Amino acid sequence: MAAQVTISPIDQQPLVQRIYPTAEELDATITRVAVAQKAWAAVPLEERLAIGQKFIEQFTTMGERVPAEIAKQMGRPITQGAGEVRGALERASYMLSIAESSLADVTLENTDKPGFRRFIRRIPLGVVLVIAPWNFPYLTAINSVFPALMAGNAVLLKPSPQTPLSAERLSLGFHRAGVPKDCILPLHLSPELITHAIHHPLVNFVSFTGSVAGGRAVQDAASSAPGFKGVALELGGKDPAYVRSDADLDYTVAELVDGAFFNSGQSCCAVERIYVHESLYDDFVAKFVEIVKRYKLGDPTRENTTLGPVVSLASAERIRKQVADAVAAGAKALVPPELFPIAKPTTGYVVPQVLVDVNHTMDVMKEETFGPVVGIQKVASDEEAVELMNDSPYGLTASIWTNAQVNPESEEAFLALEGKLQCGTVFLNRCDYLDPALAWTGVKDSGRGISLSKFGYDQLTRAKSVHMKIKTA
Numbered sequence: 001m002a003a004q005v006t007i008s009p010i011d012q013q014p015l016v017q018r019i020y021p022t023a024e025e026l027d028a029t030i031t032r033v034a035v036a037q038k039a040w041a042a043v044p045l046e047e048r049l050a051i052g053q054k055f056i057e058q059f060t061t062m063g064e065r066v067p068a069e070i071a072k073q074m075g076r077p078i079t080q081g082a083g084e085v086r087g088a089l090e091r092a093s094y095m096l097s098i099a100e101s102s103l104a105d106v107t108l109e110n111t112d113k114p115g116f117r118r119f120i121r122r123i124p125l126g127v128v129l130v131i132a133p134w135n136f137p138y139l140t141a142i143n144s145v146f147p148a149l150m151a152g153n154a155v156l157l158k159p160s161p162q163t164p165l166s167a168e169r170l171s172l173g174f175h176r177a178g179v180p181k182d183c184i185l186p187l188h189l190s191p192e193l194i195t196h197a198i199h200h201p202l203v204n205f206v207s208f209t210g211s212v213a214g215g216r217a218v219q220d221a222a223s224s225a226p227g228f229k230g231v232a233l234e235l236g237g238k239d240p241a242y243v244r245s246d247a248d249l250d251y252t253v254a255e256l257v258d259g260a261f262f263n264s265g266q267s268c269c270a271v272e273r274i275y276v277h278e279s280l281y282d283d284f285v286a287k288f289v290e291i292v293k294r295y296k297l298g299d300p301t302r303e304n305t306t307l308g309p310v311v312s313l314a315s316a317e318r319i320r321k322q323v324a325d326a327v328a329a330g331a332k333a334l335v336p337p338e339l340f341p342i343a344k345p346t347t348g349y350v351v352p353q354v355l356v357d358v359n360h361t362m363d364v365m366k367e368e369t370f371g372p373v374v375g376i377q378k379v380a381s382d383e384e385a386v387e388l389m390n391d392s393p394y395g396l397t398a399s400i401w402t403n404a405q406v407n408p409e410s411e412e413a414f415l416a417l418e419g420k421l422q423c424g425t426v427f428l429n430r431c432d433y434l435d436p437a438l439a440w441t442g443v444k445d446s447g448r449g450i451s452l453s454k455f456g457y458d459q460l461t462r463a464k465s466v467h468m469k470i471k472t473a
Contacts, residue, residue, distance in 0.1 A: 004161040004188055009075040009309040009348040010299060016073070018164050018188040023196055029185065030156070034127050034202040036182035037154035041124050045103060045152075052096045052150050054177035056089060062173050063089070066138065071300040073163045074134050075308040075348065076263050078301050087434075088138040091452065092146045094436035099150045102457040115471035122461040124152035125230065126204035129197055131158045131218065133210045134311060135266045137166035140234070143440065143451040144207040145170060145184070148460045153205075154183040156197065160210075162311055164188055195221045198229065205460070209234040209268075212368075212445050232449030232459055235442065236368045237268045237396030240389040241431060242417075243284060244382070244402040245277040246410055252401040252429075253287040259399070259431035260374040261295065261352055264310050268446075269397045269425075269432050273358075273365050274376045275385045281378045285356060288376065289334045292352050297340045309348035310371055316348045319371035323353055326364040331355045331375070360391055368394065382417060390422045395443035399427040 006016040021029065040048075067081025076084075106120040128148045132141040137159060148155050159167035167186035174184045189197065198206055198221040206229065208218045215233040222229040241256055259271040276284045300308030310316050327333055334354045343349040350372055358365050358375035365375050379385045389398055398421045402410040411428075418426045424441040427433070434440055439453040450459050 002190060004164070004190070006073060006162055006164060007312070008072050009311055010072065010301070012313065012348070016164055020188060020190050020193060023193065026187070026189070026193055026196060027200065029187070030127065030197065030200050030202050033154045033156060033182050033185060036180050037124070037127055037152075040149075040154060040180060040183045041152035043152070045100065045150075048150055048152065049096060049099055051174075051178040052092070052099070052146065055146075055174050055179070056092050056096065058176045059085075059092070059170075059173045060089060062169060066169070068301065069165050069169075070137070070163070071308065073165065074137075074311050075300050077305045077308050079303060079305070080263070084136055084138050087136075088142045091139070091142050091434070091436040095147045095452070095456065096150065098454055099147070099457070102454045103151055103461065115469060117466075117468040117470055119466050121464045121466060122151065122457070123464045124461055126153060127156065127202055128153045128205045128207060128460065129156045129158065129203050131194065131206065131208040131210065131214075132160060132167065134160035134162035135263060135268075137163040138170065139434075140209045141166065141170060143209075143234075143456070144232070144460070147451075147456050148207075149174065149179060149184060151457055151460050153460060156185055156187050156203070158187045158189050158194065158197075161188070191217070194218075198222055199225045201226055203229070205230040205232075207232045207234075207449075207451070212236050215447060232451070233447035234268070234440070234449070234451065235445060235447035236370070236394060237270070237442070237446050238272050238366065238368050238392045238394045239269055239397045239399075239423075239431075240392070241271045241274045241399045241401065242379075242382075242385040242389060243274065243276040243280060244400065244410070244413070245279045246403040246407060247280065247401040248403055249280060249283060249287065253284060254291065255429075255431065256401070257288060257291045261292065261307065261372050262432065264307055264350070264352075265372045265374075266310060266370050267432060269434070270370075271399065271431050272369050272374060274374060275379045275388055276376060277385075278378050278380050281376075285334070285354070285376055289354050292335055292354055293339055295352050297342055297349055297352065307352060307372065310350050311348070313346075313348055315371065316350050319350050319369060319373060320345070322364050322367070322369055322371075323355065323373055326355055326358060326362045326375070329362050330357055331362060331364070332357045360388065366392060382413065386417055386420050390420075393445045395423040396446040397425040397427065397431070398423045399429075399431040401429055
């Protein structure tokens with residue numbers, strides 16, 4: 001029988017093994033889930049929401065085991081794992097709080113239509129296949145799984161092979177809360193079985209979070225499936241930051257170091273390139289490098305570790321090559337490798353690196369790194385910064401750093417720049433954060449579709465119009 005094996009990035013040893021189903025077993029599972037979905041959709045909304053609240057309570061307790069599991073599966077320091085649990089609970093709680101209003105019938109005013117009643121219902125799509133990534137396996141999955149279930153859908157949750165336990169733990173939490181077993185199931189699937197599931201006529205919608213290449217594969221599979229299957233794609237980023245001449249330097253440096261290096265830079269919305277006004281450039285770079293040098297790279301299960309390994313040897317090799325190529329093209333690496341002796345070429349441990357003398361002919365400033373590396377480039381004006389920020393195939397988030405708290409003109413400048421940026425989210429004086437009240441979306445190669453906010457429910461339901469003539473002349 002075919003199986004997947006999770007290799008821990010800590011020591012490159014096998015950690016978890018899961019057996020793939022056969023195609024026939026997968027078909028039977030999908031059919032069973034489709035039947036269960038119809039019964040779940042018939043459960044009154046207030047009862048589904050009560051179960052959603054019980055899930056939040058269950059996962060609050062279950063989350064105690066998450067940090068250690070994540071550290072072993074994908075390498076994030078154990079001290080940072082609790083933040084993912086808090087974030088998942090925050091998002092679930094917010095989506096629960098707006099579920100009733102987001103899923104309620106939309107009633108039209110009838111003053112111009114006497115004798116008629118008109119309204120729009122929100123109808124669940126049916127069976128939703130959620131394909132989740134490894135870098136934030138709970139945070140990303142909850143964006144789609146929780147609202148999908150509250151809206152009356154059933155969910156097939158396919159985790160990354162790197163973090164298989166996340167889907168099992170989330171599903172168990174929902175089952176303990178009262179969601180029928182067949183309404184949310186973890187599935188461990190090969191690429192071929194993923195395509196098989198997407199092609200299945202009873203799978204109504206696919207929500208994918210991952211790489212651009214993976215997103216294209218999902219889109220191609222959906223396009224070749226019978227009928228017209230809905231797809232949401234949350235893909236990569238090469239997220240820029242711009243430090244204006246009036247930025248609070250100490251605050252900005254500390255925030256951007258964290259935005260670039262948290263989770264070893266393995267976040268779709270990590271800051272991967274920074275443009276700094278020439279008047280602050282030298283001081284900014286010096287302060288930035290000093291903070292980076294203080295990171296503790298090592299075993300993520302130890303309490304004093306602040307930076308763990310990247311997810312795999314292949315990823316580490318790709319990151320090192322991008323840095324080496326940039327240096328060969330004229331960039332300068334400012335962090336001495338000897339500060340991080342554990343970062344040997346045969347391991348997943350990568351030196352956190354800061355590059356200057358970079359430009360947009362280099363992949364490190366154009367292509368997603370997904371690692372603990374950032375390029376810093378000097379600019380002379382707002383206009384130059386905006387042009388460079390938009391010079392990317394990606395468009396997920398961007399951040400602008402300016403002293404708007406003190407100078408109202410700086411806030412006006414931010415708003416003027418925000419309108420010119422090609423991305424899904426623009427931050428002022430913060431970065432690398434998803435507010436569940438705001439739509440999470442991207443443009444260009446960062447994907448399509450929306451999760452979180454009230455618009456996240458729109459993606460997981462369809463509108464059904466009801467037009468009643470209740471009085472005749």
